[in-house]
């Protein structure tokens with residue numbers, strides 16, 4: 001150090017480097033622990049879900065969509081005991097986002113809250129209890145990712161209520177679209193003919209997930 005005036009700058013630089021690298025290593029260690037904990041939970045419970053929960057493969061589809069598109073403001077309709085919520089929250093832990101998840105059944109919601117808490121994912125989930133028919137209309141948004149998995153005969157109405165609150169480039173996804181039901185048929189017809197959306201169907205499981213990208 002030739003110039004003694006540069007000493008304070010030198011030490012500030014060293015201090016800053018120390019803080020930055022310690023923050024970084026803390027974050028990556030935390031993420032590694034979280035990843036291992038969540039992955040283990042998902043693997044162990046893969047065949048244990050009993051409350052109309054999505055299959056593992058479909059959870060992975062939701063996870064990949066969120067992470068690869070860096071989605072941050074998510075909405076889930078139909079929490080149940082939280083299998084899809086775990087996948088969505090885990091993805092949002094990577095993008096720094098949050099999901100609002102709606103459920104009408106208090107007992108199921110309680111179980112979902114416990115699952116999310118024990119995994120350390122609570123910061124990424126906002127649980128709401130009540131009738132999604134009303135709650136969806138009242139939500140402000142905007143959202144960039146929506147997963148619809150509650151009452152199928154209301155799918156079209158959920159979509160209509162969410163459409164103005166979905167960002168361009170965002171995705172509206174819906175579960176069980178390979179199921180035979182009047183509600184699903186009407187929804188698929190509606191979404192396939194909507195000029196502002198491009199829709200495909202993921203068949204990772206026999207349930208099927210429609211994925212509608214807002215142009």
Ligand SMILES: C[S@@+](CC[C@H](N)C(=O)[O-])C[C@H]1O[C@@H](n2cnc3c(N)ncnc32)[C@H](O)[C@@H]1O
Pocket residue numbers: 051052053054077078079080081082083084085102103104105108130131132133149150151
């Ligand atoms: C297919 S399950 C959701 C499964 C969940 N996504 C998972 O993978 O773990 C559908 C859930 O939607 C809830 N539900 C049905 N109608 C609803 C409504 N009008 N408002 C809120 N929740 C509703 C049901 O109680 C049920 O728990």
